[in-house]
Amino acid sequence: MVNPLASHGLLLVLLVAVAGAVASAITSPIHVLNDPAIVDADEEGIHLVTEIRKFAESVTVLDSTSELSALLGSDTLTSGQLVIPEQEAGSLSSALGSQSTFQLGQDIQGGLHLIVHDDIGLITQITGWSLLVDSCGSSASQNLSGGGFGQGPSSLPYVSAVQCVQRSSLPDSVDGVYASTYAWAWTTPYGSGRITYMGADYFNVKPEWPELLEREGLMGPSLDAFQAKVQAEMKRRKAEENEESSSQSVDEGNEERQSDSKEKDSASTPEKSKGGCAGEAHGAGEAATQTDSKDVAALARAGPCAGFEELKTIGAAKSRRTSKVASHPLASKPFILTKADAVYGDELVTKRLKEFASLTLQGATACTMNLARNGAKKGGLTEDQLKALEEERKEEAAAAVAEAETAENDAVKAALKVLNNTSQQPGLLGEVSIETDAGQVRVAALSMESLADAEGPAEISAGSETGVSAEVSMELLGEVASAAGAGDGMILLSMSGLTEDAASSLATDDVRAVGARRLASALRSQPISIHFRTADGTKINVQNLTTPMKIRLKTDDPNATCAFWDKSAAQWSSEGVQTLSSKEPGFIHCSTTHLSIFAGIIEVAVRSVLLRLECSTLGLLLQLEALEKLLDGEWLGRPATWVAALMVVVFGILLVLARRLDQYHLRKLPLNQRELLLLRLRLDGGDAEGLAGCAAFCAVIDAVFHFFGWLRGTAYMMLQRIYERRFDLLFIAAVHSLRNLLAKYVVHRSIGLLQVYRSSTAPGTARVLQSAFGAVAPENPEVENGGSRTFKSFFSLSQVA
Numbered sequence: 077m078v079n080p081l082a083s084h085g086l087l088l089v090l091l092v093a094v095a096g097a098v099a100s101a102i103t104s105p106i107h108v109l110n111d112p113a114i115v116d117a118d119e120e121g122i123h124l125v126t127e128i129r130k131f132a133e134s135v136t137v138l139d140s141t142s143e144l145s146a147l148l149g150s151d152t153l154t155s156g157q158l159v160i161p162e163q164e165a166g167s168l169s170s171a172l173g174s175q176s177t178f179q180l181g182q183d184i185q186g187g188l189h190l191i192v193h194d195d196i197g198l199i200t201q202i203t204g205w206s207l208l209v210d211s212c213g214s215s216a217s218q219n220l221s222g223g224g225f226g227q228g229p230s231s232l233p234y235v236s237a238v239q240c241v242q243r244s245s246l247p248d249s250v251d252g253v254y255a256s257t258y259a260w261a262w263t264t265p266y267g268s269g270r271i272t273y274m275g276a277d278y279f280n281v282k283p284e285w286p287e288l289l290e291r292e293g294l295m296g297p298s299l300d301a302f303q304a305k306v307q308a309e310m311k312r313r314k315a316e317e318n319e320e321s322s323s324q325s326v327d328e329g330n331e332e333r334q335s336d337s338k339e340k341d342s343a344s345t346p347e348k349s350k351g352g353c354a355g356e357a358h359g360a361g362e363a364a365t366q367t368d369s370k371d372v373a374a375l376a377r378a379g380p381c382a383g384f385e386e387l388k389t390i391g392a393a394k395s396r397r398t399s400k401v402a403s404h405p406l407a408s409k410p411f412i413l414t415k416a417d418a419v420y421g422d423e424l425v426t427k428r429l430k431e432f433a434s435l436t437l438q439g440a441t442a443c444t445m446n447l448a449r450n451g452a453k454k455g456g457l458t459e460d461q462l463k464a465l466e467e468e469r470k471e472e473a474a475a476a477v478a479e480a481e482t483a484e485n486d487a488v489k490a491a492l493k494v495l496n497n498t499s500q501q502p503g504l505l506g507e508v509s510i511e512t513d514a515g516q517v518r519v520a521a522l523s524m525e526s527l528a529d530a531e532g533p534a535e536i537s538a539g540s541e542t543g544v545s546a547e548v549s550m551e552l553l554g555e556v557a558s559a560a561g562a563g564d565g566m567i568l569l570s571m572s573g574l575t576e577d578a579a580s581s582l583a584t585d586d587v588r589a590v591g592a593r594r595l596a597s598a599l600r601s602q603p604i605s606i607h608f609r610t611a612d613g614t615k616i617n618v619q620n621l622t623t624p625m626k627i628r629l630k631t632d633d634p635n636a637t638c639a640f641w642d643k644s645a646a647q648w649s650s651e652g653v654q655t656l657s658s659k660e661p662g663f664i665h666c667s668t669t670h671l672s673i674f675a676g677i678i679e680v681a682v683r684s685v686l687l688r689l690e691c692s693t694l695g696l697l698l699q700l701e702a703l704e705k706l707l708d709g710e711w712l713g714r715p716a717t718w719v720a721a722l723m724v725v726v727f728g729i730l731l732v733l734a735r736r737l738d739q740y741h742l743r744k745l746p747l748n749q750r751e752l753l754l755l756r757l758r759l760d761g762g763d764a765e766g767l768a769g770c771a772a773f774c775a776v777i778d779a780v781f782h783f784f785g786w787l788r789g790t791a792y793m794m795l796q797r798i799y800e801r802r803f804d805l806l807f808i809a810a811v812h813s814l815r816n817l818l819a820k821y822v823v824h825r826s827i828g829l830l831q832v833y834r835s836s837t838a839p840g841t842a843r844v845l846q847s848a849f850g851a852v853a854p855e856n857p858e859v860e861n862g863g864s865r866t867f868k869s870f871f872s873l874s875q876v877a
Contacts, residue, residue: 178202239275494508551623
């Protein structure tokens with residue numbers, strides 16, 4: 077049902093027309109429902125998204141109703157606009173359900189701007205208004221100019237297939253309306269938000285609606301007029317460039333003066349002396365360029381330091397601008413203008429200037445942070461700058477934690493509305509999961525009675541993706557309930573896994589690349605926020621538990637240990653947290669006496685520690701650079717040098733004193749006395765008298781010791797001799813075996829020859845007969861009759877002969 081020639085569409089026109097302020101309509105997030113089960117996603121939905129993206133910075137397409145349900149209750153939704161195209165395939169109110177529809181009404185009252193096309197039923201279900209629907213005819217005039225309608229056309233032409241509302245049934249709060257007898261485009265505030273309705277079909281709009289879009293100032297003129305002006309501006313600038321190329325010598329002189337000016341600026345601008353990208357960003361927009369604003373955003377967001385050289389190059393050769401731009405109060409700030417900026421007024425120029433100033437500041441900050449985290453080199457960041465970056469890291473971490481806590485609190489409030497006694501988990505009254513911008517939040521309800529029925533602790537999971545679970549026993553819950561004054565009532569447990577963006581602010585607790593003199597902590601698991609709450613969602617301050625809570629965390633490092641985030645110090649700490657022994661691969665088990673944000677961490681050496689370890693190697697100290705460093709004498713004034721020198725002096729003095737004492741005692745003690753003292757060759761009279769009382773006992777002990785000593789010595793000597801003669805013994809055994817084999821062969825051969833002689837048999841015949849007898853001989857003929865096979869065979873042969 078879509079006509080591609082239908083300009084920009086009625087819904088888009090009214091989306092812009094009813095925006096309370098022009099600037100907010102551009103910068104605030106816009107969500108467009110494009111669920112194929114509800115709207116014509118392939119035609120109307122995708123065309124509508126394409127039109128909105130021409131003027132809006134943040135457009136999110138919701139491909140399913142479940143995505144919309146997941147956003148309900150979040151700040152992202154309430155701070156922007158929700159656009160619902162014509163519902164040709166199904167009813168959104170039926171797909172959402174009563175609970176989600178109620179939450180949508182709460183979001184509108186909290187600040188959401190809802191733009192609905194051709195669905196009075198959804199609005200009546202949200203608001204409870206009695207709106208009378210009828211078909212429309214003729215044209216619609218502007219009767220009320222509130223909500224941004226005042227800048228639109230005076231009237232809108234008639235289009236077919238319009239569903240209108242009787243004007244008398246509209247609420248008194250309506251402040252903007254296009255109507256004749258019936259209202260078919262109207263807007264009204266609703267709480268802190270706004271509801272806008274339009275009844276025209278998207279495929280059937282007429283040019284007056286794009287005109288309304290133009291008058292609002294969001295896209296400027298219609299698309300054709302916009303393109304025509306852009307082309308004219310590009311032709312004018314191309315002609316200027318041709319004139320500049322004909323006077324190249326003049327341009328070269330200008331570039332030299334610009335270079336001198338930049339050198340002076342670099343000496344006078346503090347930001348440029350930092351060694352990071354802040355100075356680059358400051359100088360990147362000294363002149364306006366022809367780069368599109370989307371390209372500017374891509375360059376500035378591409379990464380630390382990316383694009384600044386390109387921005388400077390572009391800006392250097394494109395310095396001519398209209399008097400309006402050159403005299404603009406923000407012209408001294410870093411900025412980039414779009415292709416058609418010179419065509420439009422101060423409002424758009426101001427917006428572009430502010431936009432680029434924000435982007436370059438973000439890029440410079442990210443670049444400087446990156447330089448600090450990867451180590452300051454020669455001429456790099458100073459200690460004061462590093463301290464400033466450390467403070468900035470703490471601020472980022474505090475903001476991330478605050479955002480996560482706010483999202484968790486909002487999710488708990490939303491969960492209270494849908495929490496019911498439907499849990500199949502033993503020990504739980506109920507549980508529910510809420511998706512937020514800060515991650516998934518799991519809320520579980522417990523009570524002393526439910527845990528008693530479970531006959532054991534309850535294990536609560538934060539979700540299969542996180543791999544995190546917590547164990548709550550009756551003793552622990554009783555202690556928490558007592559601290560909260562809840563008695564045997566319901567206690568909530570909320571568990572929220574932080575997203576990658578939030579976790580990146582907590583990834584390490586030391587931004588300094590040099591100067592840090594301790595080990596830093598690095599994340600090795602997803603941070604998880606765990607808190608007990610009362611029945612109304614109020615957080616319970618849990619500290620110094622006598623019954624610790626056990627937590628299971630998923631980690632990618634087997635050496636990780638448990639820790640919590642200390643908000644006051646902005647660091648990971650293990651105070652009150654223990655890492656339990658576990659054989660489960662990929663997980664660590666923790667116990668804690670307080671609740672906070674938990675994660676698995678490892679201790680890593682910051683760069684200063686690594687440098688000190690590297691410099692502890694003697695081979696590095698003997699290098700030429702190290703020797704040159706020793707010769708400069710700067711290290712002599714450091715306290716560490718004084719301590720090391722003092723220790724060397726003290727130990728040297730002690731060694732000299734010890735040597736002198738040894739020499740003194742050697743001189744004082746005669747040689748014969750030293751022999752008696754050390755070797756005890758003879759006993760004095762007093763020693764003999766002392767030993768007389770235990771003569772018999774000492775003799776027995778002495779004999780026993782001597783016997784075992786002799787036994788040990790004998791066994792050791794035998795084993796030693798065997799070990800030493802092992803090769804000799806092996807050789808002797810081999811010779812004896814060879815001798816036996818030779819003797820046996822000679823004896824058997826002699827007996828055989830003797831029998832042949834006695835029997836007068838030819839040797840060949842004897843060998844044949846010997847083989848025959850051998851074939852029928854018994855298995856073990858050597859044992860039988862005590863003789864050998866050869867002797868027995870030839871004995872039988874001799875008898876036959």
